[in-house]
Amino acid sequence: MVRREKAIYDTLNMLNFDVTKKCLVGEGWCPTFAKTKIQEALQRATFDSNSQVGIIFHVMDSVELPPTYFRTNHFTNAYQEIVDAYGVAKYQEANPAVYAVVTFPFLFAVMFGDWGHGICLLLGALFLLAREKKFGSQKLGSFMEMLFGGRYVLLLMSLFSIYCGLIYNEFFSVPFHIFGSSAYNCRDATCSDARTVGLIKDRDTYPFGVDPSWRGSRSELPFLNSLKMKMSILFGLAQMNLGIILSYFNARYFNNSLDIKYQFVPQMIFLNSLFGYLSLLIIIKWCTGSQADLYHVMIYMFLSPFEDLGDNKLFWGQGVLQVILLFSALVAAPWMLFPKPFILKRLHTERFQGRTYGVLGTSDMYNDEEPDSARQPHEEEFNFSEVFVHQMIHAIEFILGAVSNTASYLRLWALSLAHSELSTVFYEKVLLLAWGYNNIIIRLVGLAVFAFATSFILLMMETLSAFLHALRLHWVEFQNKFYSGDGYKFRPFSFAALTDDED
Numbered sequence: 001m002v003r004r005e006k007a008i009y010d011t012l013n014m015l016n017f018d019v020t021k022k023c024l025v026g027e028g029w030c031p032t033f034a035k036t037k038i039q040e041a042l043q044r045a046t047f048d049s050n051s052q053v054g055i056i057f058h059v060m061d062s063v064e065l066p067p068t069y070f071r072t073n074h075f076t077n078a079y080q081e082i083v084d085a086y087g088v089a090k091y092q093e094a095n096p097a098v099y100a101v102v103t104f105p106f107l108f109a110v111m112f113g114d115w116g117h118g119i120c121l122l123l124g125a126l127f128l129l130a131r132e133k134k135f136g137s138q139k140l141g142s143f144m145e146m147l148f149g150g151r152y153v154l155l156l157m158s159l160f161s162i163y164c165g166l167i168y169n170e171f172f173s174v175p176f177h178i179f180g181s182s183a184y185n186c187r188d189a190t191c192s193d194a195r196t197v198g199l200i201k202d203r204d205t206y207p208f209g210v211d212p213s214w215r216g217s218r219s220e221l222p223f224l225n226s227l228k229m230k231m232s233i234l235f236g237l238a239q240m241n242l243g244i245i246l247s248y249f250n251a252r253y254f255n256n257s258l259d260i261k262y263q264f265v266p267q268m269i270f271l272n273s274l275f276g277y278l279s280l281l282i283i284i285k286w287c288t289g290s291q292a293d294l295y296h297v298m299i300y301m302f303l304s305p306f307e308d309l310g311d312n313k314l315f316w317g318q319g320v321l322q323v324i325l326l327f328s329a330l331v332a333a334p335w336m337l338f339p340k341p342f343i344l345k346r347l348h349t350e351r352f353q354g355r356t357y358g359v360l361g362t363s364d365m366y367n368d369e370e371p372d373s374a375r376q377p378h379e380e381e382f383n384f385s386e387v388f389v390h391q392m393i394h395a396i397e398f399i400l401g402a403v404s405n406t407a408s409y410l411r412l413w414a415l416s417l418a419h420s421e422l423s424t425v426f427y428e429k430v431l432l433l434a435w436g437y438n439n440i441i442i443r444l445v446g447l448a449v450f451a452f453a454t455s456f457i458l459l460m461m462e463t464l465s466a467f468l469h470a471l472r473l474h475w476v477e478f479q480n481k482f483y484s485g486d487g488y489k490f491r492p493f494s495f496a497a498l499t500d501d502e503d
Contacts, residue, residue, distance in 0.1 A: 004495060007493070007495075011493055012024070014026065022053070023053050027060070029066055029067055029490060030492075031069055031490070035057075035059070038057060039057050042055040042057055043055070065090065065091050065487070066091045066490075067091070067487070067488050067489060067490035067491070068088050068089050068090065068091050068093075068487040068488065068489060068490060069489070069490035070089075070095060070097070074132075074152065075152045076097065076101065077149075078149055078150045078151075078152055078153045079097045079100045079101050079104065079153065080095075080097045081149070082097070082100060082104065082153075082471065082474070083095070083096050083097040083100060083474075083479075084489070086475045086479060086483075086485055087483070087484070087485020087486060087487075088485060088486075088487045088488055088489050089483070089484075089485060089487050090484050090485070090486055090487040091487055092253065092254075093250060093483070093484065093487065094246045094249055094250050094253075094482060094483070096246075096474065096478065096479050096483055099242065100474055101156075102156075103239060103474070103478070104153070104470055104471075104474055105153065105156035105157040105159070105160045105470075106160050107235070107239075107412065107470045107473055107474075108157045108160065108161070108466050108467060108470040109157060109160030109161040109163065109164040109165075110164055110231075110232075110235065110412045110416060111411070111412055111415035111416050111419065111465075111466040111469060111470070112157070112161045112164070112415075112416075112419060112462065112463065112466045113161055113164030113165045113167065113168045113170065113416060113419075114161065114165040114168070114170045114171065114172065114173070114419065114420070114423060115161070115162040115163075115165030115166050115170065115171055116165065116170070116171040116172040116174075117161060117165070117172070117423075117454075117458055117459060118158050118159070118160075118161030118162035118163075118164075118165050119158075119162060120158075120454075120459055121154060121157060121158035121161060121459070121463065122155070122158035122159065122162065124154065124158075125151055125152075125154040125155040125158050126155075128147065128148055128151040128154070129151055129152075129155065132151070135148050136148075157463075157467075166178070166208065166209055167208070167209040167210065168209065168210055168416075168420070169209045169210040169211075169212055169215075170420060170423070172423060172427060172454070173420060173423035173424040173426075173427045173428075174215075174427065175210075175212035175214075175215040176212065177212055178208075179206065179207045179208045179209070180206065180207055181203065182203070182206060182211050182212055182213040183201050183202070183203045183204060183205050183206050183211055183213070184200065184201050184202070184203075184211065184213040185200065185202045185203070210224070210227075224417070224420070225413070225417065228412070228413040228416050228417065229410060229413045230282045230286075231412070231413070232409045232410050232411075232412035232413040233275070233278065233279060233282065233406065233409060233410070234279050234282065234283075235409060235412060236405070236406055236408070236409025236410075236412075236473075236477065237271075237272075237275050237276060237278075237279050237406065239409075239473070239477070239478050240271060240402075240405060240406070240477060240478065240481060241268070241271065241272070241276075242478070243477075243478045243479065243480075243481025243482050243483075244264060244267050244268055244271065244481050244482065246481070246482040246483075247259070247263065247264055247267075247481055247482035248260060248264045250482055251263070251264060258340055258343060258344070261339075262335065262336065262339050262340040262343075263336060263340070263394075265335075266332040266333075266335040266336045267332070267336065267398060267481075269328050269329070269331075269332040269335075270328075270329050270332035270333065270336070270398070270399065270402060271402050273325040273326070273328045273329040273332070274325070274329055274402065275402065275406050277321075277322070277325050278294065278298060281294050281297060281314060282294065284314045284315060285314060288314065290314055291311070292311065292312040292313070292314050293312055294312075296312055297309065297312050297314075301322050301325075301326060302326070305322055305323050305326050306319070306323065333395065333399055336391075336394075336395040336398065336399075337391060337392055337395040340391055341384065341387045341388040341391050344382070344384075344387055345382070345384050345387075348382040401480070405476070405477040408472075408473065408476070408477055409473065409477065411469050411473070412469075412473075415465065415466055415469055418462075419458070419462050419466070422457065422458060422462070423454075423458060426450055426453045426454060426457075426458070427450070430446055430449050430450045430453065431446055431447065431450040433446065434446020434447065434449075434450075
């Protein structure tokens with residue numbers, strides 16, 4: 001009760017007396033949809049207090065940037081908190097949390113894909129959802145509070161993990177013939193006990209996911225490495241392109257044509273001339289079954305762009321297209337750097353031409369306004385060298401980031417491979433090894449060790465690892481393409497928030 005009274009007086013101290021010293025004047029922010037509710041609340045307060053002075057609610061114009069407020073619910077709140085931990089969106093800026101609802105759990109699942117482990121996470125998420133009312137009404141520890149707050153994130157991560165696990169065909173690293181028989185069979189009786197040699201394709205391709213016959217074969221690791229590495233590049237390029245497209249919508253919403261012409265367009269050209277072309281080659285190679293070496297193609301695209309591709313040629317006109325794309329990428333780099341600062345300088349010069357002297361202010365110019373009032377205009381300054389350096393840093397960061405960010409998405413492949421191999425080791429070297437002994441004690445010990453390793457290493461440590469890597473991909477590789485994150489939250493006065501702080 002004392003804290004509430006102190007908070008009320010602290011808020012009243014922010015108000016000012018009007019010129020008659022008979023009433024208080026305050027300026028504040030409110031959501032547009034809440035204006036009617038605020039007026040009704042003020043009228044009720046006037047009536048309940050029997051005040052002789054009516055309350056005036058007046059909407060005023062402001063030159064300051066308003067705070068940011070997103071309406072969230074139990075499902076979306078955790079994703080918004082993930083984004084806000086990086087930085088609060090500027091007012092009316094595109095909100096990455098809308099896309100993170102899908103992309104975050106999906107990228108997690110690409111690294112964690114195993115439908116057995118996904119079912120375990122799903123059971124944990126369902127337990128938290130079933131106890132939602134109970135946990136929501138009591139004080140929890142720091143770890144449990146964090147876990148409960150992200151219950152819907154955990155739910156989607158588990159569902160996507162089951163989906164990716166079905167594609168990888170891994171259930172605690174064990175493949176299953178869920179969608180029919182394998183497309184491969186033994187050539188003769190000599191390979192009945194050895195899956196590593198003698199297999200030929202005698203049926204249609206396995207309908208969904210990885211064929212179970214790849215498991216245990218000598219070509220398993222090269223095949224899965226190639227698949228997951230190329231898949232990571234495709235996912236990374238798609239998400240980075242989404243980020244650049246969102247920068248276009250930001251610029252269009254704020255009527256910033258310079259950012260569209262001299263950032264969005266050259267960035268799309270540069271990224272897709274290099275890594276969009278690589279993604280095209282990956283898809284064509286998958287569709288045609290070509291044996292072309294894509295490493296050789298991309299390296300010699302820079303070293304010898306006019307050299308004949310030979311056996312690495314995937315389609316007609318590839319050599320000419322490579323030269324055009326390389327030239328486009330070289331043009332896009334100075335396009336991002338030079339025009340925008342000089343155009344801004346020219347526009348500033350034209351806008352303030354002839355205004356050598358500033359406006360003389362008088363002592364009563366802002367007599368009715370407080371020093372920190374949002375109505376006071378602010379002088380506009382322009383420093384060409386600062387703008388040019390900023391643009392140069394931005395251009396160099398994007399050019400280098402196009403390479404490093406694409407390489408960073410390879411963590412999807414690396415984490416997925418590590419998770420799969422760890423799971424295989426625990427299954428084959430612990431569970432199957434213990435099951436090979438005709439001793440119930442050894443079998444129970446092996447089962448206990450396997451359960452411990454699965455629970456604490458694969459379901460806890462690997463989950464945390466994949467979560468942090470997915471977090472980094474969203475904060476750095478995705479959001480730096482369009483998200484400034486330099487806004488500030490709308491924090492209304494609330495007794496509920498005061499109670500939370502007290503707890």
